[in-house]
Amino acid sequence: xxxxxxxxxxxxxxxxxxxxxxxxxxxxxxxxxxxxxxxxxxxxxxxxxxxxxxxxxxxxxxxxxxxxxxxxxxxxxxxxxxxxxxxxxxxxxxxxxxxxxxxxxxxxxxxxxxxxxxxxxxxxxxxxxxxxxxxxxxxxxxxxxxxxxxxxxxxxxxxxxxxxxxxxxxxxxxxxxxxxxxxxxxxxxxxxxxxxxxxxxxxxxxxxxxxxxxxxxxxxxxxxxxxxxxxxxxxxxxxxxxxxxxxxxxxxxxxxxxxxxxxxxxxxxxxxxxxxxxxxxx
Numbered sequence: 640x641x642x643x644x645x646x647x648x649x650x651x652x653x654x655x656x657x658x659x660x661x662x663x664x665x666x667x668x669x670x671x672x673x674x675x676x677x678x679x680x681x682x683x684x685x686x687x688x689x690x691x692x693x694x695x696x697x698x699x700x701x702x703x704x705x706x707x708x709x710x711x712x713x714x715x716x717x718x719x720x721x722x723x724x725x726x727x728x729x730x731x732x733x734x735x736x737x738x739x740x741x742x743x744x745x746x747x748x749x750x751x752x753x754x755x756x757x758x759x760x761x762x763x764x765x766x767x768x769x770x771x772x773x774x775x776x777x778x779x780x781x782x783x784x785x786x787x788x789x790x791x792x793x794x795x796x797x798x799x800x801x802x803x804x805x806x807x808x809x810x811x812x813x814x815x816x817x818x819x820x821x822x823x824x825x826x827x828x829x830x831x832x833x834x835x836x837x838x839x840x841x842x843x844x845x846x847x848x849x850x851x852x853x854x855x856x857x858x859x860x861x862x863x864x865x866x867x868x869x870x871x872x873x874x875x876x877x878x879x880x881x882x883x884x885x886x887x888x889x890x891x892x893x894x895x896x897x898x899x900x901x902x903x904x905x906x907x908x909x910x911x912x913x914x915x916x917x918x919x920x921x
Contacts (some may be wrong), residue, residue: 641772641787644678644763645687646796652676652762656773682708684798686760691791693745694784698725710755723748731784743768747869860911867907874901 643650651658652674660668678686685708692700702721705711746764749756771783832838846870877897884892 640766641790641794644676644766645683646797648678648680648683650676650678650763650766652759652766653769654766654773655769656776661777674762676759676766678759678763680798682757682760686763687791687798689793690787691795692727693731694788694791696728696731700730701728705749705754708760709749709757712753715752715754720748720752720754723751726876761838771859773822856914860914863907864911867904870907872902874898874904 640650640654651672653670653671654669658670660670662668687706689701689704689708692698692704698721702717702724705720706717724745727748730744743764746756746761767783771781774781774783778865816901828836874897877893877900886892886895
């Protein structure tokens, strides 16, 4: 089963006890290939690294493999994710009877962080969990997790063998060479477009909602500060302008308007400074 998942990339995805037979000659027969999982090479490597790190009690490597192998939203809290995954790994290491079902809590943690697990990876975990039930019928004392822990290093050496790494490097080099060969032509097209005035550049710098919120806050802060400074300038000018209607023997209309504008200007400026230094606008 492990070789099918990690080495060959094709495995029986529904190995419950009803789909396994022990033949008269001792061979094992598998039934119902209606559910077959397929894993690509990169996913197999990351999945093997993830499983090995989890069994070795390394939450940092486990989370790093998760982030590369799974569909992770950009706003995920990696610190909290490492903390929760590390907690589950610690619980696995101290439990006397660990089963593959214990790994189901890992998927609960992933769902809480809205991390999407590829369907075939989830099918591989389900197959290992269902296989454990069948194996316990044959050997009630079997420890599937210990068996997996013993086999994962061998699987890693096969999946990430020097030959496979050399082939990957060769393929990457060939693709990079092809891209580099096309660069002069693409640069010539860009230069021609610039010379003819037809070069255009489209960007989506405020496509993310957080960017738009930041831009709105910045614009509001700038307008508030500009209005406050303007009010203070006008207040100072009116304060030193002689004449104007006298409201009382000691108070002119210009002085009253100057005091009101000064108060409004100070409030607007202080409000902007306060907003700039609050955590909500970091």
